Amino acid sequence: MAKVLYSVTMSVDGFITGSGGDMQWMRPYLGPNPEVDELVPRIGSLLVGRRSHDGDDPHKGEPGEGEAFGGGWSGPAYVVTHRPPSAPESDVTYVDDFAKALAQAKAAAGERYVNVIGANIAKQCLEAGELDEVLLLFAPVMLGDGTRLFDHPGGRTVRLERKSVTETPLATSLWFEVVKD
Numbered sequence: 001m002a003k004v005l006y007s008v009t010m011s012v013d014g015f016i017t018g019s020g021g022d023m024q025w026m027r028p029y030l031g032p033n034p035e036v037d038e039l040v041p042r043i044g045s046l047l048v049g050r051r052s053h054d055g056d057d058p059h060k061g062e063p064g065e066g067e068a069f070g071g072g073w074s075g076p077a078y079v080v081t082h083r084p085p086s087a088p089e090s091d092v093t094y095v096d097d098f099a100k101a102l103a104q105a106k107a108a109a110g111e112r113y114v115n116v117i118g119a120n121i122a123k124q125c126l127e128a129g130e131l132d133e134v135l136l137l138f139a140p141v142m143l144g145d146g147t148r149l150f151d152h153p154g155g156r157t158v159r160l161e162r163k164s165v166t167e168t169p170l171a172t173s174l175w176f177e178v179v180k181d
């Protein structure tokens, strides 16, 4: 059965975007990453928040703009939104219900990962007890403002068990399993 993975590039101070949703901050860290290369063929589907789908692209102006993993991956994407557009888009299914989108993404992924894109959607996976793993690619930078990896006003403790630590030329990655209480 598919596992649900939140994989994301994060600043050292815990932000996944810069101020105002800026994603150009990531450009210096987009180079080759053997761990990402290994992960990509293990992804069977994407579960995407609408803000991520519509948002700034670190590959702007380059080949791979608008594509998952800068063009490194292709397959079915399920975009969670209250505003499904009427025009069809290749490989993209808009779903106006989180639970239905997750179920469809899991069915499409088969034995591979559902890769979650978007902090809000990852939080909903967590709250539903459906987030299995987290892969953090730590970029050596601090941003001071932006979208947090995990935002829960009032706080919430989520325990993680470390599976691996990998040094790559441009980032340090930590792969965790979510401890389900």
Ligand SMILES: NC(=O)c1ccc[n+]([C@@H]2O[C@H](COP(=O)([O-])OP(=O)(O)OC[C@H]3O[C@@H](n4cnc5c(N)ncnc54)[C@H](OP(=O)(O)O)[C@@H]3O)[C@@H](O)[C@H]2O)c1
Pocket (backbone or CB within 6 Å): 007, 008, 009, 010, 015, 016, 017, 021, 022, 023, 048, 049, 050, 051, 052, 053, 055, 056, 080, 081, 082, 083, 095, 096, 097, 098, 117, 118, 119, 120, 121, 122, 124, 147
């Ligand atoms: N650093 C990285 O590696 C990385 C990777 C991916 C994304 N990002 C960035 O992360 C940011 C997005 O994260 P985010 O947390 O702000 O947003 P998000 O999770 O991408 O999307 C949230 C949006 O999804 C829709 N949605 C959420 N739950 C829903 C539900 N239950 N039913 C229907 N629609 C629902 C809503 O959009 P509507 O109401 O408008 O439809 C909501 O505003 C973007 O700026 C993106 O560029 C960074």
